[in-house]
Amino acid sequence: xxxxxxxxxxxxxxxxxxxxxxxxxxxxxxxxxxxxxxxxxxxxxxxxxxxxxxxxxxxxxxxxxxxxxxxxxxxxxxxxxxxxxxxxxxxxxxxxxxxxxxxxxxxxxxxxxxxxxxxxxxxxxxxxxxxxxxxxxxxxxxxxxxxxxxxxxxxxxxxxxxxxxxxxxxxxxxxxxxxxxxxxxxxxxxxxxxxxxxxxxxxxxxxxxxxxxxxxxxxxxxxxxxxxxxxxxxxxxxxxxxxxxxxxxxxxxxxxxxxxxxxxxxxxxxxxxxxxxxxxxxxxxxxxxxxxxxxxxxxxxxxxxxxxxxxxxxxxxxxxxxxxxxxxxxxxxxxxxxxxxxxxxxx
Amino acid sequence: xxxxxxxxxxxxxxxxxxxxxxxxxxxxxxxxxxxxxxxxxxxxxxxxxxxxxxxxxxxxxxxxxxxxxxxxxxxxxxxxxxxxxxxxxxxxxxxxxxxxxxxxxxxxxxxxxxxxxxxxxxxxxxxxxxxxxxxxxxxxxxxxxxxxxxxxxxxxxxxxxxxxxxxxxxxxxxxxxxxxxxxxxxxxxxxxxxxxxxxxxxxxxxxxxxxxxxxxxxxxxxxxxxxxxxxxxxxxxxxxxxxxxxxxxxxxxxxxxxxxxxxxxxxxxxxxxxxxxxxxxxxxxxxxxxxxxxxxxxxxxxxxxxxxxxxxxxxxxxxxxxxxxxxxxxxxxxxxxxxxxxxxxxxxxxxxxxxxxxxxxxxxxxxxxxxxxxxxxxxxxxxxxxxxxxxxxxxxxxxxxxxxxxxxxxxxxxxxxxxxxxxxxxxxxxxxxxxxxxxxxxxxxxxxxxxxxxxxxxxxxxxxxxxxxxxxxxxxxxxxxxxxxxxxxxxxxxxxxxxxxxxxxxxxxxxxxxxxxxxxxxxxxxxxxxxxxxxxxxxxxxxxxxxxxxxxxxxxxxxxxxxxxxxxxxxxxxxxxxxxxxxxxxxxxxxxxxxxxxxxxxxxxxxxxxxxxxxx
Ligand SMILES: Cc1ncc(C[n+]2csc(CCOP(=O)(O)OP(=O)(O)O)c2C)c(N)n1
Ligand code: SF4
Ligand SMILES: [Mg+2]
Numbered sequence: 001x002x003x004x005x006x007x008x009x010x011x012x013x014x015x016x017x018x019x020x021x022x023x024x025x026x027x028x029x030x031x032x033x034x035x036x037x038x039x040x041x042x043x044x045x046x047x048x049x050x051x052x053x054x055x056x057x058x059x060x061x062x063x064x065x066x067x068x069x070x071x072x073x074x075x076x077x078x079x080x081x082x083x084x085x086x087x088x089x090x091x092x093x094x095x096x097x098x099x100x101x102x103x104x105x106x107x108x109x110x111x112x113x114x115x116x117x118x119x120x121x122x123x124x125x126x127x128x129x130x131x132x133x134x135x136x137x138x139x140x141x142x143x144x145x146x147x148x149x150x151x152x153x154x155x156x157x158x159x160x161x162x163x164x165x166x167x168x169x170x171x172x173x174x175x176x177x178x179x180x181x182x183x184x185x186x187x188x189x190x191x192x193x194x195x196x197x198x199x200x201x202x203x204x205x206x207x208x209x210x211x212x213x214x215x216x217x218x219x220x221x222x223x224x225x226x227x228x229x230x231x232x233x234x235x236x237x238x239x240x241x242x243x244x245x246x247x248x249x250x251x252x253x254x255x256x257x258x259x260x261x262x263x264x265x266x267x268x269x270x271x272x273x274x275x276x277x278x279x280x281x282x283x284x285x286x287x288x289x290x291x292x293x294x295x296x297x298x299x300x301x302x303x304x305x306x307x308x309x310x311x312x313x314x315x316x317x318x319x320x321x322x323x324x325x326x327x328x329x330x331x332x333x334x335x336x337x338x339x340x341x342x343x344x345x346x347x
Numbered sequence: 348x349x350x351x352x353x354x355x356x357x358x359x360x361x362x363x364x365x366x367x368x369x370x371x372x373x374x375x376x377x378x379x380x381x382x383x384x385x386x387x388x389x390x391x392x393x394x395x396x397x398x399x400x401x402x403x404x405x406x407x408x409x410x411x412x413x414x415x416x417x418x419x420x421x422x423x424x425x426x427x428x429x430x431x432x433x434x435x436x437x438x439x440x441x442x443x444x445x446x447x448x449x450x451x452x453x454x455x456x457x458x459x460x461x462x463x464x465x466x467x468x469x470x471x472x473x474x475x476x477x478x479x480x481x482x483x484x485x486x487x488x489x490x491x492x493x494x495x496x497x498x499x500x501x502x503x504x505x506x507x508x509x510x511x512x513x514x515x516x517x518x519x520x521x522x523x524x525x526x527x528x529x530x531x532x533x534x535x536x537x538x539x540x541x542x543x544x545x546x547x548x549x550x551x552x553x554x555x556x557x558x559x560x561x562x563x564x565x566x567x568x569x570x571x572x573x574x575x576x577x578x579x580x581x582x583x584x585x586x587x588x589x590x591x592x593x594x595x596x597x598x599x600x601x602x603x604x605x606x607x608x609x610x611x612x613x614x615x616x617x618x619x620x621x622x623x624x625x626x627x628x629x630x631x632x633x634x635x636x637x638x639x640x641x642x643x644x645x646x647x648x649x650x651x652x653x654x655x656x657x658x659x660x661x662x663x664x665x666x667x668x669x670x671x672x673x674x675x676x677x678x679x680x681x682x683x684x685x686x687x688x689x690x691x692x693x694x695x696x697x698x699x700x701x702x703x704x705x706x707x708x709x710x711x712x713x714x715x716x717x718x719x720x721x722x723x724x725x726x727x728x729x730x731x732x733x734x735x736x737x738x739x740x741x742x743x744x745x746x747x748x749x750x751x752x753x754x755x756x757x758x759x760x761x762x763x764x765x766x767x768x769x770x771x772x773x774x775x776x777x778x779x780x781x782x783x784x785x786x787x788x789x790x791x792x793x794x795x796x797x798x799x800x801x802x803x804x805x806x807x808x809x810x811x812x813x814x815x816x817x818x819x820x821x822x823x824x825x826x827x828x829x830x831x832x833x834x835x836x837x838x839x840x841x842x843x844x845x846x847x848x849x850x851x852x853x854x855x856x857x858x859x860x861x862x863x864x865x866x867x868x869x870x871x872x873x874x875x876x877x878x879x880x881x882x883x884x885x886x887x888x889x890x891x892x893x894x895x896x897x898x899x900x901x902x903x904x905x906x907x908x909x910x911x912x913x914x915x916x917x918x919x920x921x922x923x924x925x926x927x928x929x930x931x932x933x934x935x936x937x938x939x940x941x942x943x944x945x946x947x948x949x950x951x952x953x954x955x956x957x958x959x960x961x962x963x
Contacts, residue, residue, distance in 0.1 A: 010804075023811075025823065057803050059649065062814070069811050070824060075803035077652055078813025079645065080675050086610075086642035090649030090657070091803075093633055094608045098653065098803055116645075119638040322628045329629025334598045337627065338765045343584040344386055 009051045009099050016047035021056075023073040029064060034185030034211035035132060039071055041191040042101075042130075046072075048192075049099070049199045057098045059088040061108035063139045065132035065211070068103035082113030085120040088127045096315045099199065102129045107137045110146040110166050118175040123314040124203040128195070131168055131206055134213035135220045142216035154216075168208045169292025169306060173285050179205035180292060181305040184225045185212060190236065190303060197305050203313045224301045233296050237304040239280040242272055245300050252276075253291075253299075260290050262299060280308045354569035360419030361571050362427030363521065365514075366444045367436030368405060369398055369412045372514040376434075377414025379532050380521060384418040385585055385762060386531050388575035391418045392727070392872070393585075394426040394759040399699045406468045411440045415447075420574045425872035426759060428948035432524065434517050436460060436491070439469035453485040453566075455520060457513065459492035487566045491516045491557075498556035499549045512553040519557025526570045529554060579764060586763040588727035588756035589619035592660075592686060595734030597630055600656045602735075603742055603774035607632040608650035610643040611660045615698040616754040617688035620660045640668035644685065648672060651681040652812065654778070654802035656738055660686040663705050664695065666749075670713050673747055677717045677838060679812040680789070680798050682741035682748075682776070685719075686734070689753040689869075691944040700944025701754035703868050706922040709749045710897055716835045718842040720748040721897035723868035727756050728763040733894060735771060742776040744845055745797040746838075751896070753869040755946055776800055782807035788822030795848075796841035843898050852900035856882055856889030862960055863910035865936075867893040867923050870947055874916055877952035886960055893923075899930060907934045914939060914959050916952065 021043045029035045046056060056074040060066035062081035069076030075098075079087045084102050092100045109117045109131055120127060136154065137143040144154040144161045147168065151160040172180045179201040181194045191209070198205035210221040219226075224233045235245035235253065243253040250265045252275035263270045276287070288307040294300060331337045363380065365373045374395055381393050396413035403410035417427040433448040435441035437460040448454060461474055475481055476488055495516045496509045522529050533551055540546040561567045586594075600607035609632065611621040625634040633655070637643040644659040651657035661669065666687045676683045689705045691697025709721045720740050724733040730752055737750040779786050779801040788810040789798050801808035810822060818825035819833055854863075855875060866874040871892050878890040891906055893899070907913055915924035916939045924938040939955045941947065 052804075054804050054806055054809060057653075058811075069813070073809055075652075075809055076811035076813075077649065077679070078811065078815065079648075080671055080814050083641060083645040083672065086637065086645040087649035089637075089642070090608065090610055090635065090646030090651075091653055092649075093635055093646070094606070094650035094655040094657075095653040095803060115638050116642050119642070318633060322631060322633070325628035326631070331627065331629050334594070334601045334630065334768045337594060337597065337630070338584075338768075339582065341584065342382060343582050343765060345580075345582050346388065346578050347580050 009055050009097055011050050012052045016053055018043045018047060020053050021046045021072050021074065023071050025070045027071050028067065030215050032214040033064070034134065034209070034213070035065060035068070037185045037188055038130065038132065038191065038209055038211065039068065041188050041195060042072060044188075045192040045195045045199070048196060051099050055098055056101065057091055058101050058103060059091060060084050060103040061105070061113055063105035063108045063137070064213070065103050065105040065138070066108055082108055082111070083116060084108065085113060085116035085127070085129070089120050089123070089125050092125050092127055092315050093318055096126070096319060100127045102127055104129060104131055105138065106131070106133045106135060106145045106147040106168070110168065110171065114146075118171070121172055121175040121177045121204045121206065124178050124311050125314045126202055127204055128198045129204065129206045131208045132211045133168060133208050134211045134217055136213050136217035138213045138216055167293055167295075168206070170289065172206045173289045173292060173307065177206060177307065178203040178309045178311045179305070180208070180288070180307045181205070182208045182210065182301070182303050184210045184221070184303065186225060194305060197308065201308050202316070203311055224296050233300050234303050235300040237278045237280070237291065237302055237306060239278055239305065239308075242275040242277050244272070244275060255287075260294065260299065280305045281310070283309050285309070355572045356569050358571050358573050359421045360417065360423065361432065361573060362415065362417045362430040363432045363434070364413055364415045364430040364444060364447060365434045365517070366411055366413040366440035367514070368440065369403060369410045370405070371412070371436045372511070373412045373414050373436070376514040376518050377416055379518060379535060381416045381418070381585060381760070383522070383527050383529070383531050384416065385583070387527055389418040389420065389573055390423040390576035390578055390762055391416060392423045392426045392759060392761050393417070394755060397699055404468070406437055406439055406465045408439045408443045408469060411443050413440070413444060418573060420576045422576070424876045425946070425949065428950055432521070434521070436513065436517065437469070438465050438471055438475070441475065442469050442471060448484065450483050451485065453487060454481060455487045455489060455517065457491035458488040459490050485566055487564060489520065489560065489564075494556055494560060495553050498552045502545065502548055502552065504545070504549055509549070512550050515550050515553040516557035519554040520561040520567070522554075523558045523561035524567055524570055526572065529558070578762070582765045583762050584765060585760050586728055586731070587619070587758060587760045588724065588730040588752055589617070589688065589758065590623050591728055591730035591763065592724070592734040592750070592752060592757070593620045593623035595731040596624070596658055596684065596738055597627060597632060598731070598768050598771060599735045599738030599774060600632070601630070601768055602771055603656060603738070603776055605654060605656035605742065605776060607658065608647060608655035609634045609658045609660065610637050610646035610650070611635070612637050612640045612643045612665060614662045614665045616690055616757045617660050617662045617665070617686065619757065620686060620688070640665040641672060644669040644672040644683075645675070647683055648676055648679070648681060651676070651683050652679070652803070654800065656742060657682065658684045658686065658738075660688070662688050662690045663692045663708070666705060666708055667712070673719060674713045674715060674717045675814045676747040677713070677719060678814050678816070680745045680838070681812070682745055682800070684734070684737045684741050685747060685749045687749060687751050688757045689751060697944040699754065701869065701946065702918050702942060702944060703753060703870070704919040704922065704942065705751065706896070706919065706926065709751055710926060716839065718839050719897065720744070720746060720842055720845055721751065722748060723751040723894055723896055724756055725868055725871035725892060725894055727759045727761040730756055731763065739772065739774045740845060740848070742774060743797065744795050744841060745777065745800060746841060751868055756869045778802065779805070779808055781805045787820050788812065789817055790820050791837070796837060796844055846898040846901045849895045849900060851902045852891055852893065852906055854889050854891050854906060855879070857887060858889075859909035860887035860889055861910065862888045862912045862914060862956070863906070864888060864890045864956060865893070865913055865915040865927075866890070866917060867896060870916065870918060873947040873949050873952055876949045877956060880949065880953055881956055888956060888960065904931055904933070907931060912937060912959060914956065916947065916955070918942065918947065
């Protein structure tokens with residue numbers, strides 16, 4: 001695997017720091033909102049990625065999460081609700097020399113923007129999508145979203161929701177996603193590590209961030225993410241490493257028949273050799289899908305880079321077609337075009 | 348066979364319509380006919396009349412496909428109200444098109460196609476060729492199918508394959524009727540069927556057979572003679588409005604140095620622009636077929652932010668889907684060209700028919716105070732120029748521009764005098780300079796009120812734009828009431844200022860008088876022709892045809908002051924006239940409207956104009 005970020009994007013000639021990406025705007029998220037930690041992870045990781053600061057670009061839709069572009073000092077567009085993926089597609093296709101990042105919410109990307117979300121992924125346009133999944137509509141003050149767990153009481157579901165939520169990972173892989181990762185807002189180290197991986201990936205990278213909305217869906221991820229039991233209820237996947245987790249590092253995932261199974265090392269004759277080794281780079285999404293779908297209480301929730309497969313990107317293919325056409329096409333300028341085909345002179 | 352000596356009829360214009368079943372090749376026949384007319388030095392306009400269904404049942408009215416060509420030695424403004432010659436390849440096409448033939452017109456029909464089954468399918472209870480119902484026409488019953496088959500028999504071609512060349516028999520007859528050289532059509536066969544020599548010979552044989560046959564026909568003993576048109580010298584080609592639009596955009600991209608980005612979703616009758624631009628990657632055009640119209644425009648907005656000349660193309664229903672995003676482009680003050688090839692509405696409406704009923708939508712169809720520049724093309728050929736100007740205005744004034752064309756302009760074709768790109772007006776987008784210490788995202792040029800275009804990647808210009816209201820000059824998010832008022836006013840003033848940069852409105856006819864006929868967009872041809880007809884009778888009538896709609900040219904009020912009556916003609920229920928009542932309330936307006944999915948005919952307009960002149 002290449003360890004280099006995208007080579008078509010110009011690298012910074014000077015060492016950048018966090019301060020290079022801090023904007024002068026007041027951050028207006030609620031105190032205690034998970035979004036603050038995400039912002040600081042971005043400011044930490046961008047200098048490490050190494051591109052010129054002018055080559056970063058943020059695009060967003062509408063929602064609390066979508067205020068993000070105002071809070072980082074890069075080029076940016078705060079768009080309209082649901083359309084960030086389409087705006088970002090236009091940005092990246094028009095200028096492939098930009099490192100394009102997108103901030104979006106669960107409603108923004110999977111309700112109103114569901115169509116654009118699946119299509120940017122299907123096309124594999126090189127955009128890094130940070131999906132703030134707080135399982136609620138934050139900005140509009142607490143209506144259920146496409147990821148709100150079934151039965152949740154919210155402002156618009158006084159008796160509990162009666163719809164099946166999306167698992168974003170499943171949706172991404174169903175749309176033929178080439179990169180999917182999951183992180184927790186409260187674990188910044190993993191967040192920066194994964195964002196760096198996302199930046200390196202050529203193609204659409206989706207990073208689902210389990211984000212806490214302290215006001216309207218507080219502790220929605222708590223059963224899984226709370227420090228008390230996080231180690232037992234989540235598993236951090238790293239390429240090439242066995243899928244071992246738990247406070248005591250004695251639990252693991254193995255493949256039994258066509259299903260994943262949680263086992264305890266040292267019990268019933270299970271050894272480390274029985275445990276699956278994570279291959280994030282394999283093309284076949286079968287195991288990745290199973291991993292993305294793992295849910296508490298039957299399984300630990302998978303964190304880290306679940307899938308990072310190499311496929312041609314749409315934006316590269318556009319450039320290829322254009323340079324081929326420029327080299328081989330007969331029409332070199334608009335005057336050629338106007339005079340092509342049947343023309344005649346009237347004197 | 349004995350050749351009859353031809354009588355010659357001098358005409359300054361002739362309208363021919365080819366009609367037949369979808370499979371009969373009428374579009375190709377019409378195109379070849381018009382290409383030959385152009386080479387013969389005539390002016391022309393064409394319009395294809397496709398069936399709405401892709402594969403309608405054979406020989407039914409729903410499956411009729413037509414192509415109308417108006418050729419002349421005079422300036423051809425329209426595709427013609429009614430035709431002088433109707434070529435009908437089957438009963439259904441005759442039945443549905445007879446109303447478009449002038450009384451006394453020449454009807455050329457394939458009598459072999461009028462069998463019982465086909466007559467029944469088209470709804471005829473008896474054969475119109477035999478019952479005297481066509482006695483008011485110059486009916487030419489030609490055994491086209493039979494003679495086509497015979498013509499290719501020596502080449503060993505079976506009947507089924509032979510029938511595919513029937514249209515060339517009809518074309519051959521037309522070449523006799525106009526006494527034209529068929530060389531260009533033979534050249535076309537050679538090029539088109541390069542690897543199928545048998546098809547080339549078959550088509551040539553059939554065309555020649557048709558020509559020979561016509562020479563022997565009593566009914567075709569008189570041939571039309573249309574002398575060369577007085578056309579400004581230059582290099583010409585035939586062009587449809589949609590292709591002209593695509594090329595105008597490419598020209599603007601080249602001239603401005605801004606790469607073209609198109610985000611679009613297919614919709615009739617705008618799809619050809621998308622198809623055409625997709626062919627021109629060698630000119631650097633990036634064409635993104637989006638998942639829907641919203642993605643079409645929002646991807647274009649993203650591309651515009653990065654410095655592309657961004658375009659989205661659509662038709663009525665698609666424009667509705669783009670409304671919210673147009674507001675975003677207004678707010679972010681980014682250049683964007685939105686092409687709306689209008690069709691019949693509302694909803695899915697009449698996709699293959701034409702109307703001017705999206706004017707309100709273009710002017711007002713957004714939330715909030717969201718003014719945009721609106722420009723309308725008025726001929727298939729000048730779609731090139733107005734697409735170019737739409738792009739120029741968008742970039743120089745940093746704001747979205749809606750270009751209105753319509754199905755008639757888009758699909759219709761006309762002679763187009765080929766310009767040189769270097770002769771087109773310069774386009775100078777206000778691009779911000781790297782590290783400009785004075786750069787502020789919403790600082791404006793006092794002449795245009797446009798902000799600067801700061802392109803990502805440029806040093807020292809990092810900034811954010813977005814749909815939330817922005818603080819004047821600095822561009823930070825602002826909810827300050829007075830700032831909002833100021834920004835609303837500035838965006839409006841910026842669009843109004845465009846009036847300083849567009850040409851004054853022109854008039855055809857006297858600068859003052861009894862009646863001013865007003866029209867806009869795609870109706871130029873019939874309205875102008877009707878006005879000229881009445882002017883020729885010595886009556887006091889003038890014509891103002893508008894291409895710049897928002898803002899209107901500065902001299903509009905002065906023009907309106909100079910006539911006793913103003914009559915506004917348009918293909919909707921009165922959208923432009925009401926817009927004039929709103930913007931120029933001091934005047935009284937009369938109106939003539941039609942919403943049938945059909946263009947104006949010259950005759951209906953002359954009637955209305957004459958009535959208006961007579962009314963006290
Ligand atoms: C066209 C449109 N419809 C509805 C809204 C109202 N709206 C704004 S944000 C939002 C939901 C946001 O939820 P999410 O995407 O999860 O973002 P969060 O605020 O939770 O970060 C809604 C419904 C809007 N701004 N625009
Ligand atoms: S409402 Fe929720 S998501 Fe929005 S800023 Fe407040 S805590 Fe964050
Ligand atoms: Mg949310």
